[in-house]
Amino acid sequence: SQTIHQWPATLVQPVGSPLSLECTVEGTSNPNLYWYRQAAGRGLQLLFYSVGIGQISSEVPQNLSASRPQDRQFILSSKKLLLSDSGFYLCAWSTLGQVETQYFGPGTRLLVL
Amino acid sequence: AQSVTQPDIHITVSEGASLELRCNYSYGATPYLFWYVQSPGQGLQLLLKYFSGDTLVQGIKGFEAEFKRSQSSFNLRKPSVHWSDAAEYFCAVGPFSGGYNKLIFGAGTRLAVHP
Numbered sequence: 751s752q753t754i755h756q757w758p759a760t761l762v763q764p765v766g767s768p769l770s771l772e773c774t775v776e777g778t779s780n781p782n783l784y785w786y787r788q789a790a791g792r793g794l795q796l797l798f799y800s801v802g803i804g805q806i807s808s809e810v811p812q813n814l815s816a817s818r819p820q821d822r823q824f825i826l827s828s829k830k831l832l833l834s835d836s837g838f839y840l841c842a843w844s845t846l847g848q849v850e851t852q853y854f855g856p857g858t859r860l861l862v863l
Numbered sequence: 864a865q866s867v868t869q870p871d872i873h874i875t876v877s878e879g880a881s882l883e884l885r886c887n888y889s890y891g892a893t894p895y896l897f898w899y900v901q902s903p904g905q906g907l908q909l910l911l912k913y914f915s916g917d918t919l920v921q922g923i924k925g926f927e928a929e930f931k932r933s934q935s936s937f938n939l940r941k942p943s944v945h946w947s948d949a950a951e952y953f954c955a956v957g958p959f960s961g962g963y964n965k966l967i968f969g970a971g972t973r974l975a976v977h978p
Contacts (some may be wrong), residue, residue, distance in 0.1 A: 756906075782964070793953065793970040794907075840906055850957070850964040851897070854906040 752777035754855040756841050762861045769814075769828040771858050773841030776822065783824040783841040785816055786851060788838040800824060801846070836862045865890045867956050869969035876944050877948075877977045884939040884972050889945030895957035896937040897966065898928055902950045913937065924948070949976045 753776045763769060775781050785797040796809045798816035806816050813832050817825045824841055841855040866889045876882055888894055895914050899907040911922025918930040928939045937954060954969040 772909055794966075794968040796965065799965070842907075842963055850895075851909060852957075852964060852966055853909065853911070856906045857904075859904070 751842070752853065754841060754843055754853060756839075756855040756858050758858060759856065760859045760861075762863060763831050764863055765833055766830045769826070769831050769835070769860070769862070771826040771839055771841075773824040773826075773855055774822055775824075775843045778822070778843065779847060780821060781845055782850070783818065784839040784842040784844075785824065786827050786842065786854075788840060788857075790837070794840065798826070831862045833862050834858055864974045865956055865967050866968050867954055867969040869952075869954055869972050871972045872970070873973050873975070875975040877978060878946050879943050882939075882941045882948070882974070884952050884954075884974070886937045886939065886969060887935055888937065888954075888956045889935065890956055893932075895964070896928075896930060897955040897957060898922065898926070898937070898939050899955065900924075900950050901951045901953065901971075907953065910939070944974075944976055946976045946978060949974055957967075 752755040755774050757772055778801045783800045786794045787797055788794050798808055800806050800818045803818055814828050839858045844852045868887045870885050897912045899908045900910050907921045909951040910926050911920050911928055913920045913930045921927050926941050928937055930937050951971045951973045955966045957964045957966045
């Protein structure tokens, strides 16, 4: 069966520091991968998606970037965090097919102080 | 533009009571529709989904949802709520777009269950 991991689970970082959040998927090949941000009391905003290694598409301009160095690894990064980067970050995967459903990881809670 | 509206931000029900969470969408074609549940501090778990066929779909944990094209709605229901159902519920529309499935989420409905 497929599983998705995210780490760390919780992170507290000072403003201006770098960021690296990691997401890995097991049990599937060539998944589509997604990064979402969930601000407190709000819905989910799609940040990035990837349909293959090295292929990243950004949905909104922001202080963050994403990379996909391996088929089942998706990394969210920032060179300098802003206060507004605080939130709950969720990674999701799906398999391209006739009916495509996204499955979510446990999330990383980021607090920028 | 595609959008999803969940009119109720908070809902409180008594344990054992029935539940209906509303979801309305705006989309130009037949949508793919999803309901997810999120417990505090956790990721999202898929409850059910609709793509085509029977407009009443069954999901996990005793939930069901009905697609009504004429009303652009996909309301989630459960006949008898359990205390463990307290969580946040998200409706999503998925216009499949050439290689990936961009989900558009509603703002969510937070469900509280009174004993």
